[in-house]
């Protein structure tokens with residue numbers, strides 16, 4: 001009797017333990033260019049709450065090409081990249097598929113996802129103003145970057161960097177190419193130094209007295225302030241304040257990290273479930289805090305450093321429209337000799 005009872009309880013325990021994996025029996029394959037450390041906490045939380053294992057293939061570049069070359073036998077379910085331009089490229093290369101999900105559509109503002117459901121923004125970063133602390137600035141418009149009052153006072157990385165071509169492309173979406181060319185030429189006149197380096201160098205050069213204002217991404221302020229970038233960068237961050245600029249007729253220019261369901265996903269239903277999890281309050285908090293990004297879901301928690309910048313009002317122009325002006329933006333950078 002005793003032995004039988006023991007056996008029964010062992011069997012019960014075994015079946016209970018193995019139930020989650022039997023019930024879902026799910027594994028999905030994620031191809032991503034994001035750093036492993038940013039993704040790991042999300043995948044752990046997802047496995048814990050659903051029993052679904054997410055196998056990850058990290059690659060620095062060539063993601064779309066790899067999926068395309070794998071063709072119909074590609075094991076990829078989810079493709080996850082940074083920059084709206086890369087999301088659009090995935091769709092244009094034909095490696096994504098259309099997803100109809102009210103969960104995704106309700107959580108993600110319309111301008112941050114593809115109108116046809118081929119890709120979805122999951123976290124945001126703003127392209128914002130870093131200003132010396134003693135400068136009296138409560139608000140700022142991107143248009144002001146060309147104002148002669150800032151002559152010799154502006155620092156920015158290369159105009160050809162994708163972060164800047166996206167900002168310039170947004171300007172084109174608002175004003176057209178001719179006005180954008182004038183704006184770029186005006187900003188060029190205001191540069192304190194050659195347009196080069198990284199966004200963090202803007203803060204460094206404000207500390208060094210080289211410039212008064214400049215443009216950088218929001219998450220770098222989190223990285224610098226937190227000390228994750230080292231002692232010296234804490235001082236750079238302490239030298240600046242962040243102002244969330246807007247277009248006069250719009251909001252702050254943002255870019256996204258995002259994801260798509262692969263065209264030949266072997267586990268489409270599971271892939272959609274995973275994407276829907278990624279816009280949940282829990283996942284949005286984990287993901288946004290891992291890299292000091294903004295959640296795309298309204299009301300999801302923001303890191304206190306990022307929240308301290310004030311309320312982000314995202315620009316009205318759809319990312320897909322902004323991306324369509326990228327090439328023209330790059331041509332204008334050359335035309336005005338912005339990086340010379």
Ligand SMILES: [Fe+2]
Nearest residue numbers: 163199217220
């Ligand atoms: Fe960056």
